[in-house]
Amino acid sequence: xxxxxxxxxxxxxxxxxxxxxxxxxxxxxxxxxxxxxxxxxxxxxxxxxxxxxxxxxxxxxxxxxxxxxxxxxxxxxxxxxxxxxxxxxxxxxxxxxxxxxxxxxxxxxxxxxxxxxxxxxxxxxxxxxxxxxxxxxxxxxxxxxxxxxxxxxxxxxxxxxxxxxxxxxxxxxxxxxxxxxxxxxxxxxxxxxxxxxxxxxxxxxxxxxxxxxxxxxxxxxxxxxxxxxxxxxxxxxxxxxxxxxxxxxxxxxxxxxxxxxxxxxxxxxxxxxxxxxxxxxxxxxxxxxxxxxxxxxxxxxxxxxxxxxxxxxxxxxxxxxxxxxxxxxxxxxxxxxxxxxxxxxx
Amino acid sequence: xxxxxxxxxxxxxxxxxxxxxxxxxxxxxxxxxxxxxxxxxxxxxxxxxxxxxxxxxxxxxxxxxxxxxxxxxxxxxxxxxxxxxxxxxxxxxxxxxxxxxxxxxxxxxxxxxxxxxxxxxxxxxxxxxxxxxxxxxxxxxxxxxxxxxxxxxxxxxxxxxxxxxxxxxxxxxxxxxxxxxxxxxxxxxxxxxxxxxxxxxxxxxxxxxxxxxxxxxxxxxxxxxxxxxxxxxxxxxxxxxxxxxxxxxxxxxxxxxxxxxxxxxxxxxxxxxxxxxxxxxxxxxxxxxxxxxxxxxxxxxxxxxxxxxxxxxxxxxxxxxxxxxxxxxxxxxxx
Numbered sequence: 001x002x003x004x005x006x007x008x009x010x011x012x013x014x015x016x017x018x019x020x021x022x023x024x025x026x027x028x029x030x031x032x033x034x035x036x037x038x039x040x041x042x043x044x045x046x047x048x049x050x051x052x053x054x055x056x057x058x059x060x061x062x063x064x065x066x067x068x069x070x071x072x073x074x075x076x077x078x079x080x081x082x083x084x085x086x087x088x089x090x091x092x093x094x095x096x097x098x099x100x101x102x103x104x105x106x107x108x109x110x111x112x113x114x115x116x117x118x119x120x121x122x123x124x125x126x127x128x129x130x131x132x133x134x135x136x137x138x139x140x141x142x143x144x145x146x147x148x149x150x151x152x153x154x155x156x157x158x159x160x161x162x163x164x165x166x167x168x169x170x171x172x173x174x175x176x177x178x179x180x181x182x183x184x185x186x187x188x189x190x191x192x193x194x195x196x197x198x199x200x201x202x203x204x205x206x207x208x209x210x211x212x213x214x215x216x217x218x219x220x221x222x223x224x225x226x227x228x229x230x231x232x233x234x235x236x237x238x239x240x241x242x243x244x245x246x247x248x249x250x251x252x253x254x255x256x257x258x259x260x261x262x263x264x265x266x267x268x269x270x271x272x273x274x275x276x277x278x279x280x281x282x283x284x285x286x287x288x289x290x291x292x293x294x295x296x297x298x299x300x301x302x303x304x305x306x307x308x309x310x311x312x313x314x315x316x317x318x319x320x321x322x323x324x325x326x327x328x329x330x331x332x333x334x335x336x337x338x339x340x341x342x343x344x345x346x
Numbered sequence: 347x348x349x350x351x352x353x354x355x356x357x358x359x360x361x362x363x364x365x366x367x368x369x370x371x372x373x374x375x376x377x378x379x380x381x382x383x384x385x386x387x388x389x390x391x392x393x394x395x396x397x398x399x400x401x402x403x404x405x406x407x408x409x410x411x412x413x414x415x416x417x418x419x420x421x422x423x424x425x426x427x428x429x430x431x432x433x434x435x436x437x438x439x440x441x442x443x444x445x446x447x448x449x450x451x452x453x454x455x456x457x458x459x460x461x462x463x464x465x466x467x468x469x470x471x472x473x474x475x476x477x478x479x480x481x482x483x484x485x486x487x488x489x490x491x492x493x494x495x496x497x498x499x500x501x502x503x504x505x506x507x508x509x510x511x512x513x514x515x516x517x518x519x520x521x522x523x524x525x526x527x528x529x530x531x532x533x534x535x536x537x538x539x540x541x542x543x544x545x546x547x548x549x550x551x552x553x554x555x556x557x558x559x560x561x562x563x564x565x566x567x568x569x570x571x572x573x574x575x576x577x578x579x580x581x582x583x584x585x586x587x588x589x590x591x592x593x594x595x596x597x598x599x600x601x602x603x604x605x606x607x608x609x610x611x612x613x614x615x616x617x618x619x620x621x622x623x624x625x626x627x628x629x630x631x632x633x634x635x636x637x638x639x640x641x642x643x644x645x646x647x648x649x650x651x652x653x654x655x656x657x658x659x660x661x662x663x664x665x666x667x668x669x670x671x672x673x674x675x676x677x678x679x680x681x
Contacts, residue, residue, distance in 0.1 A: 026564035125393065128370055128599060128632055217372035217632035219597030219604065227574075227595060248574060250566035256597065257566070285564035 001334065003303040004185050005144050006327040007273065009069075010307050011299020012140050012292045013315045013323060015277045016062035017041055019288030020050035023059075026284040027243060037239075037282045041314070049100055050288075056318040060101035061137040061292040066321060067091035068160060069141035073329035077145065077337065079156045084163050085113050103134045103253070109164035127167055131218045133258035135161045135170035136177045137289045140296030143181025144330050147338050150197055153182035154204050158212060167216040168209030173255035175205025176221060176263070177293050184300035185334070191271040194301055198263055199225055219256040224249055228264030241268035242279045251285040258286050262293035273298035273306035347681075349650035350533050351492055352674040355415070356654050357620055357646020358488055359662045359670065361638030362408035363387055364628045366396035372631040373590055383629050387661060395447060396635075402665035406447035407639040409666075411486040413437040414508070415673060423493050423680045425504035430511035431459055449600075451480055455512045479521075479565055481605035481636045483513035487522035488643035491529025492677060498544050501530035502551050506559065516556030520568040521602035523552025524610070525640055532648035538618035541648055545610050546572055566603040571596055575611030588615035589626045598632035605633050609640040620645040620653035 021044040022030045030038060033045060044050030050059055058066075071087035072079055092098045092110050102110070108130070139157050146153040157178035161171050179201025184194045202222045228249045232241055245264040250257035261283060262276075269275030276298040280291025299306060316323055367388035368376045376384060379391065390396035396405050404412075410433075417433040418425060438444040438456040448456065457463065487505050494500040505526040509519045527548025532541045549569040556562075575596045579588050592611040597604035608630060616623035623645045627638030646654060663669055 024564070026562060029562065029564070124395065124397075126370070215372055215375060217370060217375070217593075218599055220594035223594045246564075247567040247570045250601075250603070252565060252601075254597075254599070254601075 001147065001185070002327060002331050003305065004300050005330050005334065006304035006324060007302055007306060008140060008144050008181055008184070008296050008300035009323050009327055010304055010312060010315070011273050011277065011295030011297070012062045012065055013058060014299075014307060014311055015280055015291030015293070015295030016058050016288045017056050017315060018277060019281045019291035020044045020053060020057065020059045021048060022281050022284070022287040023048055023050065024285070027246060027282055030282055030284060037278065039278050039281070052100075054318060056314050058097060058319050059288050060097060060103065060106075061289050063094070063097035063319070064088070064091055064106075064138040065141055065292075066326065067094075068138055069144075069326055069330060072141070072145065073326065073333065077333035079142070079145070079159055081159060081163055084160050088164065089113055103132060105130045105132045105170070106134045106164050113163070127214055127216050128218055130165060131167055131169035131216050131255050132165065132253050133173065133255050133286060133289050135165040135174040135255060136259045136262075136293050139174040139178045140181050140293065141330065142178040144185065144300065145334055145337060146182045147185035147334050148182060149337070150179045150182050150200060151204075152337070153178045154201055154208070157201070157205065158208050162213060166213040168206055168213050169216050169218050169221055170255050171209030171213055172202045172205040172221040173259040175208070176202035176225065176259055177297065179204075180263070180297045181300050184297060189301055191267065191301075194271070194297065195229060195263060195267060198297070202259075218254065221256045221259055224256045224260035225263050228260040229267050232264045232267035238268045238275055238279060242283050246283045246285070251283045251287070251290050253286055258290050259293065261290050262297070265290070265294045266297050269298070271298055271301050273302045347495070348674060348678055349652060350647055351678055352651040352670060353620070353646035353649060353653060354488055354492055354529060354533070354643050355646070355670050355674055356651050356659055356662065357624065357642030357644075358411065358639045359404055359408045359666070359668075360654060360658050361624045361627055361640070361642030362404045362635045363402050363662060363665070364624070365407075365635030365638035366390050366399065366403070366405045367394070367401070368628055368631070368634040369394045369396065370632065373593060373629060376629055376631060383625065385625050385628070399446075400665055402661045404662070404666050405635050406443060406449070406452070406482075407485040407635045409440070409443045410434070410437050410482070411489050412668065414486055415489045415677060418489055418493065419676045419680055425490060425493065425507050427507050427511045430508040434512060435459055449480055449482060452482055452512060479513070479515055479517040479563055479602045480600045481521065481602045481633060483509045483518035483522040484525050484602055484606045485636050485639055487525040488529045488640075488647070490526040491533060491647065493681070494530050495681070496530060496534025498527045498530050498547065501526040502548055502555075506552065506555055510560060515561040515563045516553050517563060517565055517568050518602055519556035519560055520549045520552035521606040524549035524568060524572065524606055525644065528610070528644045529647045532644055536648065538614070538648070541618065541644065542576060542610060542614055546576075549606075565601065568603045568606055571603045571607035572610050575607035576614050579611040579615035585615045585622060585626060589630050593630050593632070598630045598634070598637060600633050600636075605636050606640065609637050609644070612637070612641050613644055618645055618648055620649045621655060
């Protein structure tokens with residue numbers, strides 16, 4: 001189990017750090033700028049969000065997931081709204097991870113946590129613009145805490161998502177990722193049952209989100225996931241499918257682009273962790289977020305052995321974090337939760 | 347010809363004004379709030395962009411092209427980037443429109459044109475995700491179709507020039523060219539099928555030419571999404587269920603790769619009929635005024651003003667202090 005947890009964390013971290021330099025560009029522009037597809041850690045260019053970062057440094061995506069997971073471990077496995085808010089505020093005070101990177105919906109929520117008055121669009125709450133992928137970027141550890149217990153992973157994902165992204169589409173996207181990672185934790189996990197778990201999570205998340213959060217107009221995460229998987233199951237190379245997913249599904253900030261794209265790339269690469277991450281890194285647009293989610297799902301499925309041996313130390317050192325320490329903390333809680341849980345393996 | 351030109355203008359205006367009330371809500375939220383589908387002008391609720399305005403008043407979706415048409419008439423139909431900039435500044439001088447409705451892309455351009463400075467200038471390669479390729483280029487593209495009845499390539503050429511003033515990127519240009527090409531074809535002797543084909547031709551040509559002359563942004567392709575939307579609109583089920591499918595799969599939001607494909611899907615799903623297609627846009631949810639305005643312009647150009655509910659012309663004229671009949675006549679006189 002430890003190898004899977006470490007793989008899931010590594011996948012999230014590798015995807016985020018590797019995607020940081022390519023964010024905001026199209027595939028063609030990535031090839032033009034770097035002279036090749038980006039398949040390793042590179043220094044983010046001066047015109048990217050990651051400017052100033054060294055190769056291997058994280059952005060908001062995995063750093064936020066890391067903080068949330070650490071706070072949950074620190075509270076001995078408790079997952080509730082207060083702990084989530086505490087973790088996010090703690091993370092927001094970490095300038096390196098937060099200041100340049102925080103997305104619009106998360107920033108808005110943090111200002112609310114801190115009691116600031118929100119006044120955008122003259123007080124108009126443009127909820128349709130809060131259906132964003134920040135719900136999915138930080139959620140993968142929730143699957144790691146709940147091996148094979150999809151419904152608990154979904155319930156916990158809702159708890160973690162509500163404080164920042166309280167709309168049904170963002171919740172649907174978060175539950176898709178959490179459920180897929182949860183299923184990938186089991187020894188019998190394979191591409192098929194992980195994708196099915198993701199679709200189950202998206203559709204459960206949608207109905208729970210409608211009850212517990214705001215309904216919001218916009219494209220459906222479930223339907224776009226089905227469309228992305230359709231493309232991934234067709235003919236062609238993983239690179240060709242990546243282009244098609246980018247053109248037809250999209251890989252941007254909206255939750256119904258980034259999350260379906262991550263699942264599509266996971267399938268297009270037959271569950272291979274480095275392949276899925278490279279797909280996310282080179283698909284263009286919100287590359288680090290797509291890559292962190294695809295990487296977390298595939299990394300959990302394949303385990304830490306799927307990554308080049310020196311990545312763990314490099315990421316720990318560049319970011320002053322302790323990924324294997326966190327993995328050990330998660331494992332303790334996951335084993336305990338697994339023992340007490342009723343199984344809903346699908 | 348007059349009836350078709352008026353149909354296009356009126357279809358765009360009616361779609362915008364009717365959609366202003368349903369904007370931002372989902373299909374279900376519209377039904378819940380209004381007690382059913384919206385098929386008439388309603389006062390926009392307090393939680394939408396058009397709050398405080400009256401039933402039948404248009405938003406930016408129609409007011410921007412309305413001012414553009416006036417400028418095109420004055421220039422005897424000679425479209426250029428400079429003309430589009432002047433028209434935009436003229437539009438922005440109307441406080442009631444500019445303050446309530448100017449989106450990020452438009453606002454940025456207006457400030458820059460006014461004093462040469464860009465208040466949102468950023469070192470970033472692509473600074474604001476939601477400012478990328480929004481639907482503003484497409485809602486103001488129909489006048490270029492009106493200028494070139496049946497001459498799709500001319501319509502595309504002029505649309506590229508006009509789009510470059512504000513929405514200078516390949517996908518915005520692609521979406522705008524799709525609309526202008528469809529209107530051009532609808533104004534000529536096009537059938538529903540031919541109008542959709544012209545739209546696809548415009549989207550593809552606009553994307554290709556846009557890459558040569560304008561910025562290239564990452565993002566889903568308008569052309570690809572249009573093909574998907576049209577395929578969806580041909581599946582089993584009534585027009586309402588097709589509309590819900592389009593919203594779920596293609597999307598109904600501000601990105602041009604959602605707005606324009608959704609409008610073409612609704613046009614096809616409603617067999618090109620003006621009012622049903624327009625109602626489809628009003629009730630699809632999210633960016634309803636833009637979607638309904640685009641589909642209203644295309645279907646209105648195809649079917650003429652007589653396909654639009656009687657009495658709507660005078661409501662639009664009265665509520666917005668416009669004279670669309672005179673505008674259509676002036677436009678016809680320069681062709």
